[in-house]
Ligand SMILES: NC(=O)c1ccc[n+]([C@@H]2O[C@H](COP(=O)([O-])OP(=O)(O)OC[C@H]3O[C@@H](n4cnc5c(N)ncnc54)[C@H](O)[C@@H]3O)[C@@H](O)[C@H]2O)c1
């Protein structure tokens with residue numbers, strides 16, 4: 001049970017965590033701060049927070065849990081602002097999609113005595129929608145949450161972070177910060193880059209209006225995530241560039257290989273590449289049978 005939760009960033013992720021805790025009766029009061037007054041008022045109207053405040057520092061005063069859910073590059077200034085106001089017993093955690101830069105920002109802005117309180121986290125759950133209206137209470141149910149504890153963490157703080165996510169139905173795993181950023185570059189950051197890139201490329205075609213008029217299911221499925229928030233994805237791509245760029249190069253090599261096969265009218269080669277990819281994806285998303 002949390003007495004007072006400080007929520008910094010009142011959008012899809014922060015709002016959904018708050019709704020999930022409130023729905024289960026696991027939190028006393030939720031105090032919220034977001035940059036814009038309009039967002040804070042909307043968050044209260046939607047019941048995501050009980051009390052909007054005018055600064056991150058004010059939000060964390062007296063809180064026993066602090067959850068930061070702003071875009072990842074904004075977290076450095078948040079840590080700097082909240083540091084002097086944090087309760088020494090408070091758990092500080094976040095939902096950022098990149099962990100390396102967030103941990104570096106925390107270490108730079110919090111005092112070494114506070115490092116042990118910060119347990120970095122990342123819910124592998126989301127949608128292409130953002131802002132307080134996008135939040136919903138069931139977002140994390142049966143979804144993985146990756147915690148990337150740091151060596152300074154007090155074991156009690158890690159346990160509290162695990163309990164927090166499990167209490168809203170998530171499956172918690174732990175991994176090393178750098179490994180997290182490597183793996184997520186592949187399965188989350190690269191696909192978003194590909195989707196934004198495809199829509200951008202098509203929108204530059206002279207015949208774009210004609211092209212988009214006939215866009216159907218395939219384009220819709222592939223491009224859904226290009227409707228995601230540009231600021232959030234700008235921050236992720238820049239913060240994780242060291243892992244993302246080699247992954248992008250790896251993808252470009254594969255696209256180039258495919259291009260060569262098609263150019264050579266190598267039907268067998270094209271079919272094999274597609275069949276191998278289909279087998280991998282089918283295995284990943286095989287529908288559950290009644291026996292399994
Ligand atoms: N959207 C997803 O699918 C998803 C999934 C997992 C993790 N994440 C991560 O969670 C975090 C939040 O993402 P989201 O989808 O909730 O975004 P969102 O845009 O819905 O919400 C972000 C909130 O942060 C506020 N904000 C921005 N800068 C701020 C600042 N300097 N100080 C205070 N508030 C500020 C915004 O006004 C907004 O209310 C990001 O770090 C993102 O990488 C997102």
Ligand SMILES: O=C(O)C(=O)C[C@]1(C(=O)O)C=C[C@@H](O)C=C1
Pocket residue numbers: 096097123124125126127128129187188189225228
């Ligand atoms: O389903 C979506 O729309 C998402 O983009 C969710 C998604 C992803 O799967 O890539 C996006 C960012 C995250 O940090 C975690 C989850």
